[in-house]
Amino acid sequence: MSVKSWTLPAVLFLALCIFCPNPAIARERDGAQLYQQNCSRCHSERFATEKTDAQWQTVMLHMRIRGQIPSKDADAILDYLQQSN
């Protein structure tokens, strides 16, 4: 098959990648929203880049307990912070 006959399928595949929902991206936005909703109620936002993955894991366990954040919400916030640092 020639290069030209691959062009349309390749373009369509690219369009699918851009416009179709990506579960990883959707979960990341939920983590950011939950972060805004839960964390900034008590204190100023801590930037994701302030800490490493392991530090965020420890901080989030502490904050999940102290801040009484539901476990799924805490997992989503941790995931967002670790992906964003």
Next chain:
Amino acid sequence: MKKIALFVGLFAFSFVLPSLAENTDKKIQSLEKQIQDLQTLTQKFQQELNALKAERVPGAPEIAPIGPARAVSEEARAKSHVLITGYADVGFRDRDGEDGTFRVGHFNPIFLYRYGDRLLAEAELEVELEREEGESGETEVVLEYLTLDYVLHDYVTLIAGKFLLPVGVFNEKIHPGWINKLPSKPLPYDEDLIPETDIGIQLRGAVNAGEAVLSYAVFGTNGPTSETEEEIGEDGVIIREEELELEGNFKDNNRDKAFGGRGAIFYPFGTFSVETGISGLIGDWDDDDELTYSAIVVDAEIHALENLLELRGEGLITNVETPEEGDIDRNGAYVQAAYKLAAVDIPIVSQTELVCRYGAIRSDEDGADRDQFTVGGNYYFTNTFLFKIAYDFNDGDIKENDADVLNLQLAYGF
């Protein structure tokens, strides 16, 4: 014959070929236009994303670039981890009738030892200089809390040790210098209407209920204790008086334990969110298990305008049974409003926050009634390092509670 057929076929095909080529060209042009349109659209999205980033409210979390999720680091996969965090503050206070004084406020390191996803040992020390009248100014180190926390279940965490009591909100969640929006505590907490910490055991957790979050905490602790004051009466007889001591009950003075807890509901309404809770504590405080201390606290907070506006308040009702004076009620309340000027597009102003607070104490004890109105402003150098200036307008029955106070503070959460 075959050659003629071949020639005719080729001749006929020569008429078809251009139209085939033309169709292919048209298809190629169409595909090229589609690619161009997609490129234009992608550029537009990138420009909008850059514009959103530029408009980001100072202090808002950074949005991660769109891309595949990355694996967590090797360090994060390790079972155990140690972290030291905490906060510190220094300040200046000028009370009417006194000399203004620079103060070393607090240094509070917090030690977090995590094992896996369920076990956390945490401790906070409070290091401060003695600064009450008559004290020597020596360094004092207090164990603010020390707990072993274990996540039993998604909805239940066990906490054992010395912990900040989940009665009211300020002591447990708001008191650190970099979180409290004013240099001073709200009046009911400054007057110690309820205990800050106790030693015991606690279960706590939270659960999603649709968009809402329901949270709870229940505990059993040693409870308040008594302090015996001795004085010599007119006839030379030593008079001993037992007085309530809300903290310091590291050795329970009676068989009774104190019990209490807090329940709260949080609901996000889109443009604003609300949390409201009720909490309480009851326990005997004297050596003979006959006199009871009880407290009920109602709290509420509202966050609006993308968390730029915060309104919070708490109402405290406490009762102490005493041997000589019967029941003594000591009640208090405060309301506080804070507004960050981050939406104002002027340097320095956009990092400023305005705060005001009203607090009151009403007590059966003579001379204990107080009112306090505080106005202040904060400047955020960074998200966790801020300068606070505030003025307390005090109105009290006794002179000591009537003096106005200017407070300046630098606070840092690390």
